[in-house]
Amino acid sequence: MKKKVLLMGASGSGKTSMRSLIFSNNPASSTARLGATIDVEQNHVRFLGDLILNLWDCGGQDAFMDSYLTTQRSTIFQHVGVMIYVFDAETREINKDLEYYRDCLDGLTQCSPDAAVFLLVHKMDLVQEPKSTMFDKKREELQKASGDVAITVFGTSIYDESLYRAWSSIVHTLIPNAAVLSRHLTKFADGCSATEVILFERTTFLVIATSSPSTSDANSSSSPDSSSAYDFHQMNPKRYERTSELIKAFKWSCSRVREEFHALEMDMYDFTAVLDEMTRNTYVMVVVHDPTIETAAIKLNIRMARKKFE
Ligand code: GTP
Known part of the structure; x- marks a missing residue:
C-alpha cells in the first residue's frame, strides 16, 4: 500500500530540513547546509509492514511552483493521500505564500478531493511575540484562506519536539489499522x-x-x-x-x-x-x-x- 505525501511551501520554509530530521535521523544543526531542492525529490519510506510513504518534497522556488500549477499539475496533485503545506512563521511575503497555497489547494481538491490537508506554521522558535497569540492569529488566517476545506494546523520547529507531534499525527491518518x-x-x-x-x-x-x-x-x-x-x-x-x-x-x-x-x-x-x-x-x-x-x-x-x- 503506497500513500503519496506532498510536502509543499515557499522556498526556505524548512521542508527539506524537516524531512532530513524525521526520515534521515540527522540533527537540526546539519540543516543549515542544505541546498535548495530542485524540482521534486521523491523518496519511498517503508513505514509499517506494507505501508510505504511516497514522499514528494517539492522545491519551493517560484519557477518550480509555477510549473507544479501548470504543466506538472496532474502529476503533482493526483493520487495524494496527504498534503503538508509549510509556512515560514516569520515570512515577509505572506500574501504571496497564501496565493500559492490557495492555488495548490485548488489543484489538490480538483485531482485528489479526499486528501487530508495539514498546514505547518514552521520556525516557531524564531517568533518573538507570545507564541500562542501569534499561532492563533495565523491559524485563523489559514482557515480563512482554505475556505470549506478541512485543515489541521500545527506550530512546529526543528529545534523542539513540536515537529514530532505534527508528523506523528500526520502519519496516524495514513495508518489504516x-x-x-x-x-x-x-x-x-x-x-x-x-x-x-x-x-x-x-x-x-x-x-x-x-x-x-x-x-x-x-x-x-x-x-x-x-x-x-x-x-x-x-x-x-x-x-x-x-x-x-x-x-x-x-x-x-x-x-x-x-x-x-x-x-x-x-x-x-x-x-x-x-x-x-x-x-x-x-x-x-x-x-x-x-x-x-x-x-x-x-x-x-x-x-x-x-x-x-x-
Ligand atoms: P526549498 O528546497 O528551496 O524549497 O527550501 P526548503 O523549504 O526545503 O527549506 P530548507 O529545509 O532547505 O531550510 C531552509 C533553512 O531554514 C535552513 O537553513 C534550515 O536550517 C532553516 N530551518 C529549517 N527549519 C527551521 C526551524 O524550525 N527553525 C529555524 N530557526 N530554522 C529552520
Missing part, C-alpha cells in the same frame, strides 16, 4: 500492569499508536490496583513527542560512535520504562509505575507479544 493497534496495546498494557504502552515506528520514531485511555477514562477512577488508576494528569502531555525527539537524538549519538541502538531500560525512583523492538518496523515502550514489577518480566512480556503484533 491504527484503532485496532491501540486496542491491542491497551490489552497488552493491562496484561503487563503497565500505566501506558506506546508503539513507535522504527526509523522515524514517530508515534503510531498508544494504549492511553481517552480523557474521560483517565478522569474516572477505577480500582486502586489497576494500572489505569494512575493519575494521567500527572503525565506530561508532551511525553510522546519528547520521547521521539530524545530517542532520535540518542540514536544519532550512538551512530557517531559507530554503535547501533537496540533497546533501552530506565529504572527511575517512581517508574520503570522499557523500550524494545516489537516487530521489524516498530519499537514498543512500556511504562510501569509499580515497583514490584521487574524489568525482566516486562521484557519477557514484550517478547511474548511480538508474534501478535508482527
Whole structure:
C-alpha cells in the first residue's frame, strides 16, 4: 500500500530540513547546509509492514511552483493521500505564500478531493511575540484562506519536539489499522500492569499508536490496583513527542560512535520504562509505575507479544 505525501511551501520554509530530521535521523544543526531542492525529490519510506510513504518534497522556488500549477499539475496533485503545506512563521511575503497555497489547494481538491490537508506554521522558535497569540492569529488566517476545506494546523520547529507531534499525527491518518493497534496495546498494557504502552515506528520514531485511555477514562477512577488508576494528569502531555525527539537524538549519538541502538531500560525512583523492538518496523515502550514489577518480566512480556503484533 503506497500513500503519496506532498510536502509543499515557499522556498526556505524548512521542508527539506524537516524531512532530513524525521526520515534521515540527522540533527537540526546539519540543516543549515542544505541546498535548495530542485524540482521534486521523491523518496519511498517503508513505514509499517506494507505501508510505504511516497514522499514528494517539492522545491519551493517560484519557477518550480509555477510549473507544479501548470504543466506538472496532474502529476503533482493526483493520487495524494496527504498534503503538508509549510509556512515560514516569520515570512515577509505572506500574501504571496497564501496565493500559492490557495492555488495548490485548488489543484489538490480538483485531482485528489479526499486528501487530508495539514498546514505547518514552521520556525516557531524564531517568533518573538507570545507564541500562542501569534499561532492563533495565523491559524485563523489559514482557515480563512482554505475556505470549506478541512485543515489541521500545527506550530512546529526543528529545534523542539513540536515537529514530532505534527508528523506523528500526520502519519496516524495514513495508518489504516491504527484503532485496532491501540486496542491491542491497551490489552497488552493491562496484561503487563503497565500505566501506558506506546508503539513507535522504527526509523522515524514517530508515534503510531498508544494504549492511553481517552480523557474521560483517565478522569474516572477505577480500582486502586489497576494500572489505569494512575493519575494521567500527572503525565506530561508532551511525553510522546519528547520521547521521539530524545530517542532520535540518542540514536544519532550512538551512530557517531559507530554503535547501533537496540533497546533501552530506565529504572527511575517512581517508574520503570522499557523500550524494545516489537516487530521489524516498530519499537514498543512500556511504562510501569509499580515497583514490584521487574524489568525482566516486562521484557519477557514484550517478547511474548511480538508474534501478535508482527
Ligand atoms: P526549498 O528546497 O528551496 O524549497 O527550501 P526548503 O523549504 O526545503 O527549506 P530548507 O529545509 O532547505 O531550510 C531552509 C533553512 O531554514 C535552513 O537553513 C534550515 O536550517 C532553516 N530551518 C529549517 N527549519 C527551521 C526551524 O524550525 N527553525 C529555524 N530557526 N530554522 C529552520
